[in-house]
Amino acid sequence: MRRRLVSLAAVIAVISPASTVWAFSPATEGAPAAITAVQAAPLQGAPVSELVARVDIPWTQFELDNGLRVIVHTDRKAPVVAVSVWYNVGSKDEPAGSTGFAHLFEHLMFGGSENSPTSHIQALSAAGATGLNGTTWFDRTNYFQTVPVPALEQTLFLESDRMGYLLGQVGQEVLDLQRGVVQNEKRQRDNQPYGLSSYAQQEALFPVGHPYRHSTIGSMADLDAASLETVRNWFREKYGPNNAIVVLSGDIDEPTARTLMNKYFGSIARGPVNTPAEADIPTLAAPVQDVLKDRVAQTRISRAWTVPGLNDPDAVPLAVGASILGGLASSRLDNALVRGDQTASNVSADSSNFQRVGFFSYSASVKPGGDAAAVAARMDAVLADLMANGPTQDEIDRVVTQYAARRIQGLEQVNGKANALAEGLLYSNDPDFYKKELAAYAAVTPAQVQAAMQKWLSRPVYSQIVEPGEREAYVEAAAAPSGATPVPAAEIQRVARDPMPTIGDVSNIDFPDVQRATLSNGIEVVYAQSTTVPVTRVAIDFDAGYAADEAGSLGVHSMMLNLMEEGTTTRDSNALAEAQERLGASIGVGASMDSTAANLTAVTTNLDPSLTLLADVVRNPAFAPAEVERLRAQRLAGLANEKTQPGAIAARALPPLMYGENSPYGRPFSGTGTEATITALTRDDLVAEHAQWVRPDNAKLFVVSDLPLAELTPKLEAAFGTWAAPATPKGTKTFPADLPATTARIVLIDRPQSPQSLIYGGAVLPMTGTDDLLTLNAANAVLGTDFLSRINADLRETKGWSYGVRGTVNQLKNRVPYIVNAPVQANQTGPSIAALIAQYERFLETDGVTPTELERTVNGDTRGLAGSYETSGQILGALRSNALYGRPDDYQETLASRTRALTAAQLDAAARAAIDPDQFVWVVVGDAAVVKPQLDALGLPVEVRAIQ
Template sequence: MKKWTMPLLLSCLAACQQTTDNGNTQNNLNIAGVNFVEQVKAQTGKTVIPYQKFTLDNGLTVILHQDASDPLVHVDVTYHVGSGREELGKSGFAHFFEHMMFQGSENVGDEQHFKLVTEAGGTMNGTTNSDRTNYFQTVPANQLEKMLWLEADRMGFLLDAVTQEKFEVQRETVKNERGQRIDNRPYGRLNERVSQALYPAGHPYSWPVIGYMEDLNRVNVNDLKAFFLRWYGPNNATITIGGDIDVKQTMALVKKYFGSIPRGPEVDMPEKKPATLTADRYISMEDNVHLPLIYMSYPTVSVRHEDEAPLDVLSSILGGGKTSLLYKNLVKNQIAVQASVSHPCAELACTFNLLALPHPVSGKNLADIETIIRDTLKEFEQRGVQDDDLIKVKADMEANFIYGLQSVAGKVSQLAANETFTGNPNYIEQDIARYANVTKEDVMRVFNTYIKGQHAVIMSVVPKGKRDLIARVDNFTPPKRAITGASQTSADDLVLRKATDNFDRSVIPAAGANKAVDVPSMWQKTLGNGIKVLATQSTETPTTSMLLRIPAGHYYTDKDKAGLVALLASMLNESTTKRSAEQMSNELDKLGASVYISPSDQYLNVNINALTKNIDATLALVNEKLLAPAFIESEFARNKSNAIQGAINNKKDAGYLASTAYSQLLHSDNIAALPISGTETTLANISLNDVKAFYQQQVKPYNAQLIVVSNLEKKAVENTLNVFNDWQGKGKELAITLPKPDTKMGVIYLVNKDQAAQSAIRIGKRSLTQDITGEYYQSYLMNFPLGGAFNSRINLNLREDKGYTYGARSGFSADKFAGFFTASAEVRADATDKSIVEFVKEIDRYATSGISREELTFMRNAINQKDALKYETPSAKLGFLAQILEHDLSPDFVKERAAIVENISAEQINKLAKKHLQLSEMLMVVVGDEKTLKPQLEALGYDVINYSI
């Protein structure tokens, strides 16, 4: 089901901060070339993200949102161009430019964008979809001017820095991204194939956002530059800035850096182009998967069409969780391991998609599943729409919108999207109205209009050699792609736009004084039943988030029954003695609350998110889940069977194979060597009685940890927690040792994955256990320049210089019992041996020669300026407080760590590097095509040992 972005609210949120009249009053900035458009203020009873909107004379739209709750800013630049504005035969350009925009510009050096943002203590990224490309940074507030300088330089001064060499390296990076995310992933080509069949040839949604590699192989750098000149003008962009800002100062900076950038060509809104089908189109493909899959896609409308909202409600009824019809008819009775419905919408078109994966024990093929899905649609027609269907959707809308306001990034991205696609940042209330006004009749109308009796693309994905499982013989073949001739764009064809300035853009703006960041104030208490509580108040949104950690994790179980805690978590998410699983899900949905129980190594985790007005009702349901699980045999059988199928299916994923083999090799024969989710063998050993016995033994409150972030004051939180008073008892204490294994080091363990498009690499060893301010933390600092940041040595080498991978990294990971140093990447299959050579070179060079002075400064700045981002959202606060409770820390540990960062010397770091980065103490795991890789790896001089899991 769609994640709602626009829910119903009945009053102004705390984030609005004030209650004033809304109006388009004139703003008195008096900055030449800056045109005031409107100011939208908070209003009681209305849902508003307050902002001011301006335009520059060159057409750039500027939206500013003030939020002084944290000393940080979020800068988003959205260009109204995605893959939907590419030309036939020139796919992938929009996504390609997302990569090129990080490769330096006229005044920003190669890789310097990453370095400057990271060194400022910030985070950043860029994303591309069919309709827009955006670039964003979250940084401490004193770094705003530097971010505007960076964004302006790549908007107005990029092309001279785009070289053929950079083009070719990033082309390889994009190929690696496609390999990792699509070609080497089970079912990875599903959406690409469906789009080819759904849309007519030449439709801008008929090709994937990442593009076809043959298109990128055929064009040259000037074709890309022409695309930039067409779409990346300021008049096709919106810059949205939110956080701790001064409006007048910020607009002066925007004018300074962006005002002189010339307009680009005029851009019109694209024409809506929903697909139309005159008959069902059956297509299929074989893939390296364990389970077959059927996917039915109906064309519908376009985003914000009047029928989008009722279609979303319909998708919820048919396939939105345990209360849905597909769940009842396919998953609950073990005919399918998974079934869902979605209604994704884009600017030009939307689709209504139904998906299912049959369970092997059911004996059903995809034709059988299609029949059940079509019968379910008939069942809906008879059932109709119930009151709870609408209540749940509107509650989900409200909750998701409020959660989206918990970060300044969430608010900025909402404003930016609304402006880009509607021209109105304050489109929230229109969106709210169209969902709030959905009626039962609307839902039935759209069902009859777009689904009943209509045609779809029906895609079958089956394991290799299993074509007998497809739903129906293919009756559609997409027309052959029209391929243009050789690129005709030359440098002489490009009409460059140059800005004229009265200042020197080559000077990097200095950051202002770093604003103090206060550690959240907190209070601590132990409940009468032994639960340790650590809580803080956060008043930005009317929400309560909790993390309950019960000492009942994976490490408490026997290795022969690995996966037991995962099955227990699944059962606690099922029926209670008072409610069926469907009834429980229905009640939580109507509250707009989420409760998710999951296993980890040491804990059974209960994650709770609720609107504060519903927290008492939500915790009553949590308490019921914990104290009164029904443990129904049929539910256990279904969850166990699904878990076994998941374990088998995981073996189709190279990353899973690599991580699992790596863990097995670096642990002795104990529970830590096995995945938390279990294996096919260990799961088969587990009975419902095993789960019940473990529950009775271990799911107890004594020594559990409860972390709370709420807008409630302490007394109100304490009253809320009284719901747990009847829960009593103490589980067994954890007694485990994880000795180092006698596994042979200095060799390569090769796990076969036939015809893998990429190879997964893990290089490492057992290392330090976790500490907060000791050698483990200091080793984290040591590794930062080697593999702990985007512009680390390893990533720059393998990704940016060589184009072998989409990303490479190294780092230390640990708990109280064991730790690892690991370097990892998923690399092009044909560059596996070369990638290992580069990994070894970088690790050995760093161990031998140590850190540079520049890297030491970079590390200090990057880590010590991150504080503004550590505590912003409830989720971030939960993680911070959980660390304090787990290690019994004083909040002053933050200052102690900052002092370590500031004072650690190059000599100390180099000593740690020599100690912990000895390659002779490490092993390597490689997952890929054994026939091809084994001779190549042996040619490097390594002993290569075949390994299977």
């Protein structure tokens, strides 16, 4: 441990307000004195009714002659429109033998259509779409994007083309490719710890033939067996306009929407009516218990029942009960097992409500070396007590306040409002269903919660225990028989349409004006106003980050930050959690490699008490000895868990290989540290760490609010203006001038039974985060970050070996690394690295940016600016980034003109000056028995390591 010559008494005097009363209990021999905070009076927020009244999304609705239902919500805050298309088809509608078809079509419908044969992601990205994605779940498939107004017509053309004119583009080659991508998505999920447990739960809770019994991603066998004609018929039966909803939310009105929707969707013929599969709520005949083995670090115990769907009167009481049981930070399970007897490292509870059924579940992860049977008995006793005696009104009020606050925050994005309206219409035939749900939350009583839990959770339970051990054999995709010929499908007659509309000029972003103030103690305030919703976001940033750790004490900084959230000198950890819940506020303390921040998100109605709470967390952390020991045990369990997760294993291994172990960047970017440091850490170390870094002379305040700065400044002054810096010097970070030279090599970390390998590769670039990286990032969009980047297009969209590949310029302030992240199917690990190297060499040596790639990148980067700063959170992030990297206040407004001026030659030069694949160190996490022969064939040095 590093030595800190800091007086503990002096530090406590600085961070503790004069009014604080401390109680010290005598220490037993060899143990620290117990420190107990005298609890402050509860902070009072606005009534729940006042918060609920603020949630409103005005809308109009019309229907086309072909049955397509359209909802329009007008929001003129920015020149963007969210286009959200919801299909009334999900995995519950799949017959036996066709599992995974709804999700497969989510992928196929992004692959292009008859009149736009290139990828829809390519076209929409070039249109400036933000929030572009699609999802599939039990009850629906949806596609969504937010686009600038001049791109709306082209977006509607693309959405209508894949609704009405898709199948001519879905041939055998396209089907085979996307089938492989989906199977790699399944491998990627299944490869995680506990990745197979949900399959066992669904199969146990539902009888054979029940619509909710199988997973949305489907089975390898059903995906293998899908013929082209079977897949096409699935589309014909399910994806007609009369089985869909389109929501347009943003800078648009109903007359304009009627004209455009009739123009682009009106000629699409009706399809068969899809009546969503009916589904009862099954009850087990008797309790069922499964014991599974997996390569996990902790035993996890879970209980689950089927419960009613979201339209049932019991849905809200059950959701409230789940939050009280294990969803709130102050939940009963947390207080009993995590804070109380500390036999579990984490707990959870949830009631997930779908259209026809729901799942109520709760779980606990047993502390390593703990008694699983005792934990199971304790968690069951907590539920039994809640069912027998019911919740308190205060617990319900905290749940409802948190729920209402999240709803208000969700209305900031036009797509968030579109989703709320679409869900209501699709599942409940009422776009205002979100209001009824909010009203049900606000009105729920302890008796209703207790009655619903007694009714549904007294039935036989499904119990699952996942223990460390050898995982059962993994069911892989079948290898195609040699010479097998796919079943031929009928020829599709393509239907020509009018040409796709072009995109008009997109105006430059109007970033909010930045204002500044200074508190009486010298803390600078950087402010911007956003009036879309009554929400205030505050971040107090400190020049620290995980790079503040010294090489011999990794993890000290993050532990200090974690302890800040676990109690102050006037509020213990539970009181602190309850205070946030009562206010509908969210406070988080965390860090990146370069910066540390305490963040607050609050409904402005409750801003004053929320700032009081934030100041208490920042200025007065208790570092109570009992909390130190509790979090020490949790961190050690977390470090053990990291050794079971492919991403964490790779992320721990790569930085020291690139930077060297003595660099502040040569450690895991997670900041979680090492077992040795965490074991030896003392409370004195944490207090000293706080005094070094979390202090007013190392701080800057960033605020985005609907309130003006003049009204905010006195509130910030009251919270932080009297905060004085300690007499001890603030911390400094030292970066070595030179880094170790690297050459291409492979470090293989053996993780047996991995159906997929995770490839991490990287090198340190000759630049810093404060350099102008705009040109390099534009070049790398073509090479590594865009969906159609060279490496993703090759490994995912051409070869089908991966669910997704990225190469990223990571903007660390001192020295910037380039990191490739490529999860690939295990039997293609070596060929994938070879393909990656070949793509980098080809791009950097001979085949630079093409005119098409340049146009796509420039258009996407400039047109997408309006949607990139739609929310107060995005604006806050921009203010903080500008400060961290030394950018001017108008940086965001300069991006469009600078990007439009870029040339292909400039992009090529920037990439070639920075990126050298001959310096890449490749880390591979996979099954060495399968992977090493493939890697040996590459001709690079290969070092095999065990998981460390």
